[in-house]
Amino acid sequence: MAADRPVLILTCADDPTSDVVVNELNNRDVPLFRCDPADVLAGGLEVSARFGEDGMRGYLRTEARSLDLAAVRSVFYRRPSSYAAPTAMSEQDGRFAKEQAKHGMAGIMASIRGRWVNHLWRAMEAEFKPSQLTVAREVGFTVPPTLITNSPQDAGEFAKAHGPIIYKPLQNTNLVGPDDNAAAVWVDEVTPDELDDSIRLTLHLFQRQVEKSADVRVTVIGNQVFSVRIESPYIDWRRDYDQLSYAVLDTPDHIARACRRYLDRFGLLFGAFDFGIAHDGSWVWYECNTGGQWYWLELETGLPMTAALADLLEIRS
Template structure:
């Protein structure tokens, strides 16, 4: 495959092994790649400069091993960069100030490279991470969604739960880091009975959703108009809880679902999306959520390899993709 010249800029942390799958493919194609973790590398010898003048924009990224002209970047892959932190030698207000300036300065520069193709653009990622917006976009695109209530009113929540014949589940609106006695805990999707809904709901919005009587789950990974889906059979309501217990099998994507997924991506201006569906015995695919930057290397090798090549294709093609 041929494509435009220029480097691919990959923004991710050093522990992101999924990135390596794509970088090996690009290396085999002799596509130049620069890897940067902007939240930490600028405290470890990297330097970023941008200039803006009437009719002209320029920028340079210097690392201990190379210098990159930012006007010649063909693609930017926003994978899993570390949060912007202040330099380790600072603390308190000074550290918070430096971290904020890095977010708005470095983040703004790297999100505004002229002519670069983004997979995905970080601002589009952020807009697409809000679950209420996801549900609204899925509905507009023609995807069935389970009846859902988002509220901080305990009475509304109990009334909703009582009205769902098949039961309801609770899921967090955001995967917020959570610790109990200093140990990290995960908040899983779980079934909730009406009497279990207490006044604590008033503390913040909660998402309650009608439980889908599913035959199996589906993870659909979309890279542009290329879609890769696996059927997930798991003993758990939330298959992420014990991934060692689940079975994944490649599955075809119905045309109607594929069209709706394409419409969803267009609504958020996304190139990549990891969609979760609950599929009923009748074959109805109920949209649950879409992670615009979801993990995908845990799937069967054939599917993982296909996704890696699809991502590499987009990055290599750059603005022509």
């Protein structure tokens, strides 16, 4: 019976957002199985999958419980750890083991049938900023002029044509500061004198700065859309959460429709969209994070996002 089929939650051990979803599903008596795929390298996860005429059959097993891969109701793909080889291995053996585990686990997980929030292949495709920019324009969002380049000359010409401009990373990277604590590269304004030959060393994303009155985070969970206005003194509001203020907004119909078209294009059921509200009131699209945070907004505003996500995983109509 469908009621007996578990929800599979794929994430790291330290993921408070998944914790609240687990609690909600437990309160609904929905069976679930939580694991971190990367634990297959540390001996914390046993995996076996057979492939034949009847498709894939197999199991995941931890010390506490087992999961029948053919019985999964839905999958919540959140934030699994990166694969890391056991320290006892040599560098070469460790590299081999890591690649075998990564490709084997990804293929097995991706073969699980059921509703995904979001499917790892679809989420992977939607991580790339150039793909996001292309689809955002096609579905009707207002997108700032953007340049991805390693040419100092093109960057300088872009700044002259569209300045002031900002820089934003093409992908978040785990960085460490001088104090050995986690470091971040924030979205920030770039001045013309910073556009030097060091640009040639890698690719950079430059964008016309939006003259904004506020930011908006739009979280789409299935058919439900939650919009929160965020006031911040910074270009990148993530710099200091203590200085943020929040207000629930009604999502304009054309924005909600465009968000759904965007997710449909990538085959996604969840998306955390970021917008800026320009001084003329228009909404300017920044990006969409397929695994974006949302629970802190529920705490700040009372919006029922945990329930919406649990509904999606429980597969309520």
